[in-house]
Amino acid sequence: MRNEPIPNLVLAIGPEPLLADRAIEGILADLRAIDPLTALQSLSASEIDVGEIGEALSPSLFDERRVLVIRDLQDLSADCASEITNYVASPDENITLILVHKGVVKGKALLEAIRKSKPTEIACEAIKKDSEKLEFVRAEFAGHGRKIDAEGARALVDAVGGDIRELAGACSQLINDTNGSINAETVERYHAGRVEATGFKVADAAIDGNLGVALATLRHALATGTDPVLITSALASGIRTIAKVGSVSRNIRASELAGQLGLAPWQIDKARRQLTGWNAASITVAINAVARADGAVKGAESDPIYALERAVMTIVRARS
Amino acid sequence: MVARVFRELIGQDEVVAILERAVAAASNSEEDSDTQGAMTHAWLFTGPPGSGRSNAAIAFAAALICPENGCGECNSCRTSLRGSHPDVELIRTEGLSIKVDEIRELIVRSAWAPSSGRHRVVVIEDADRLTETAANALLRGIEEPGSYTVWLLCAPSLGDLLPTIRSRCRHLQLRTPPTSALTRMLVEIDGIDEVMANHAAKASQGHVGRARRIATDEQARRFRHQVLQLPLRLTDVGGCMAAAAELIAASQQESAREIAPKDEAELVALQDAWGAGATGRGLASGASKAIKELEKDQKSRATALNRAFLDRSLLDLASFYRDVLLLQSGATVPLVNDDMEDEVLQLAERTTAEATIGRLDAIMAARRALNFNVAPLLALESMMLSIRVG
Numbered sequence: 233m234r235n236e237p238i239p240n241l242v243l244a245i246g247p248e249p250l251l252a253d254r255a256i257e258g259i260l261a262d263l264r265a266i267d268p269l270t271a272l273q274s275l276s277a278s279e280i281d282v283g284e285i286g287e288a289l290s291p292s293l294f295d296e297r298r299v300l301v302i303r304d305l306q307d308l309s310a311d312c313a314s315e316i317t318n319y320v321a322s323p324d325e326n327i328t329l330i331l332v333h334k335g336v337v338k339g340k341a342l343l344e345a346i347r348k349s350k351p352t353e354i355a356c357e358a359i360k361k362d363s364e365k366l367e368f369v370r371a372e373f374a375g376h377g378r379k380i381d382a383e384g385a386r387a388l389v390d391a392v393g394g395d396i397r398e399l400a401g402a403c404s405q406l407i408n409d410t411n412g413s414i415n416a417e418t419v420e421r422y423h424a425g426r427v428e429a430t431g432f433k434v435a436d437a438a439i440d441g442n443l444g445v446a447l448a449t450l451r452h453a454l455a456t457g458t459d460p461v462l463i464t465s466a467l468a469s470g471i472r473t474i475a476k477v478g479s480v481s482r483n484i485r486a487s488e489l490a491g492q493l494g495l496a497p498w499q500i501d502k503a504r505r506q507l508t509g510w511n512a513a514s515i516t517v518a519i520n521a522v523a524r525a526d527g528a529v530k531g532a533e534s535d536p537i538y539a540l541e542r543a544v545m546t547i548v549r550a551r552s
Numbered sequence: 553m554v555a556r557v558f559r560e561l562i563g564q565d566e567v568v569a570i571l572e573r574a575v576a577a578a579s580n581s582e583e584d585s586d587t588q589g590a591m592t593h594a595w596l597f598t599g600p601p602g603s604g605r606s607n608a609a610i611a612f613a614a615a616l617i618c619p620e621n622g623c624g625e626c627n628s629c630r631t632s633l634r635g636s637h638p639d640v641e642l643i644r645t646e647g648l649s650i651k652v653d654e655i656r657e658l659i660v661r662s663a664w665a666p667s668s669g670r671h672r673v674v675v676i677e678d679a680d681r682l683t684e685t686a687a688n689a690l691l692r693g694i695e696e697p698g699s700y701t702v703w704l705l706c707a708p709s710l711g712d713l714l715p716t717i718r719s720r721c722r723h724l725q726l727r728t729p730p731t732s733a734l735t736r737m738l739v740e741i742d743g744i745d746e747v748m749a750n751h752a753a754k755a756s757q758g759h760v761g762r763a764r765r766i767a768t769d770e771q772a773r774r775f776r777h778q779v780l781q782l783p784l785r786l787t788d789v790g791g792c793m794a795a796a797a798e799l800i801a802a803s804q805q806e807s808a809r810e811i812a813p814k815d816e817a818e819l820v821a822l823q824d825a826w827g828a829g830a831t832g833r834g835l836a837s838g839a840s841k842a843i844k845e846l847e848k849d850q851k852s853r854a855t856a857l858n859r860a861f862l863d864r865s866l867l868d869l870a871s872f873y874r875d876v877l878l879l880q881s882g883a884t885v886p887l888v889n890d891d892m893e894d895e896v897l898q899l900a901e902r903t904t905a906e907a908t909i910g911r912l913d914a915i916m917a918a919r920r921a922l923n924f925n926v927a928p929l930l931a932l933e934s935m936m937l938s939i940r941v942g
Contacts, residue, residue, distance in 0.1 A: 468930045472793065475933075479790025512789045516937040523934035527924040 239352035246356030278307035383416035391423035431466025477503035521546035556624030563729030599726030602759025659693035680712035728758035792936035907942030914938035
């Protein structure tokens with residue numbers, strides 16, 4: 233339990249929803265430690281009607297402690313904004329108002345007005361880069377008085393790094409299920425064989441003629457929630473790229489071709505490496521297979537997963 | 553003597569005769585043995601795109617409302633044809649579907665008594681775009697019509713409607729108008745010169761609106777020509793990929809050209825309605841929501857139109873290979889694309905009839921794929937590559 237007083241006005245600002253949720257949970261837990269009957273009300277700013285906020289913030293009969301959370305503050309209509317500004321000018325000490333703002337430019341005037349009342353600000357920065365994810369993992373463990381070494385953190389991010397919520401879940405699982413310091417081996421034991429896979433990895437493996445890897449990656453991608461449509465579009469774009477690059481002379485430098493083909497130079501270099509084994513006939517077979525699979529995942533056939541596997545196998549076999 | 557409102561129905565003499573009898577029956581208050589049973593409360597117009605389904609339905613509506621059975625000149629006829637007569641309700645959708653809520657409201661309105669004439673006519677131009685629930689809702693309206701109500705539905709074919717709806721309507725099948733009738737229409741009604749009219753009539757393959765467009769719009773002619781040049785460029789993989797991308801871009805541009813002025817006008821009208829430019833503090837509250845909704849509708853309409861244009865160009869492409877096949881099989885039927893005779897001849901000599909049929913199949917497969925919402929670029933790439941192989 234913290235020693236500082238619990239704030240009455242909190243502004244959670246930034247794009248990462250997990251961090252905002254944690255801030256809300258933390259404050260609620262602190263309040264409930266004082267008064268277990270503290271009520272929580274959550275509103276989404278995009279659906280709020282005029283008067284709703286005023287009503288939620290009006291004094292209650294028995295003066296009980298309450299928490300009001302308003303999410304997506306940036307979407308609040310201008311008509312409702314005054315209800316918040318009026319309230320923050322004369323707040324009710326029994327209410328904790330938590331405003332969650334995505335940190336975008338929209339709704340800036342309202343933010344300025346709220347900041348005049350000196351809210352407790354909680355930064356919810358996006359966690360996108362690998363280095364940020366590693367730092368997040370370390371902080372998760374440190375928060376529970378535990379340690380994870382660099383390789384362990386690396387392995388965990390590689391295994392479940394797609395979504396911060398999942399990453400947090402994986403961290404808390406490891407914290408609860410294991411003892412002592414955590415290294416790559418421990419992570420491996422819990423997340424063995426799981427690799428974050430995208431449609432592009434499937435496409436690369438298929439175009440390189442690596443059937444086993446392509447099928448396994450495809451299954452991984454589907455199992456980790458990649459939409460089948462994204463997989464067909466990745467396959468299409470991969471084959472499209474080698475088709476385009478294959479039809480121009482190898483002697484032209486990638487940087488000169490980039491503009492003409494609408495591709496980045498690195499894509500051209502990569503496609504040139506991948507081109508071995510591909511010719512006009514095999515490219516035709518491959519594109520036809522992907523087009524058929526795209527129809528299949530959009531309802532032309534009953535089993536999208538089978539259709540994707542068939543497309544991957546056709547692509548690999550087409551390569552001579 | 554054909555009533556004036558029916559004169560624009562090109563090459564549909566049988567259908568016009570049936571409609572005229574129905575109008576006569578409807579205007580006779582006393583039962584006349586000659587026209588008994590000629591009128592009913594629900595009609596279904598089917599026919600290939602461009603044969604004038606909705607024009608036939610609207611003309612029929614006008615004739616039913618008109619005191620002179622369709623003079624084409626009175627106030628009632630003119631407002632009916634324009635879609636602004638209070639007793640003629642036109643349901644048009646430029647989006648992808650007609651939703652159930654729209655139909656429920658429509659059924660309530662359809663039962664109102666007519667304001668002037670003897671009938672209240674509801675025309676649904678794209679009955680094939682009714683969602684299944686909307687069609688079921690409509691069923692109730694058709695089954696228990698108000699005593700004044702006449703329902704006119706239009707769809708490309710009988711298969712596009714639920715059997716339950718089909719069985720409650722009297723069916724009229726329009727046919728593809730013959731080239732000669734189209735040419736005559738372009739010359740007599742639109743004042744196009746004979747040579748151009750003949751070319752446009754052939755190139756449109758019996759699509760009235762398209763024939764007009766080709767005859768009057770230079771840009772549309774250029775677009776069509778661009779599409780028909782594609783077959784000669786499909787010599788290597790790179791050419792096929794480029795052709796697919798180009799066709800997508802060109803048809804997008806062509807559909808945008810048609811739709812941009814409409815979008816713009818609608819936006820201005822909506823902003824006016826919410827008080828733009830008036831004195832005061834700008835748009836009334838709620839305006840931004842309404843504008844967002846309009847933009848959503850416009851986007852759905854643009855998608856539908858873009859698909860229609862793409863499909864149209866695939867049909868043009870198919871007509872090219874049809875001509876190739878004609879020459880290869882030695883048939884003496886006239887070419888659709890007589891302006892491309894050299895290219896057709898060249899391809900007919902260089903390739904086999906078997907390959908041509910394979911190419912036509914590839915085009916039809918691409919049309920089906922687009923219907924299944926396959927990414928357009930991918931579907932066309934697959935088509936172009938298959939055409940190249942034959």
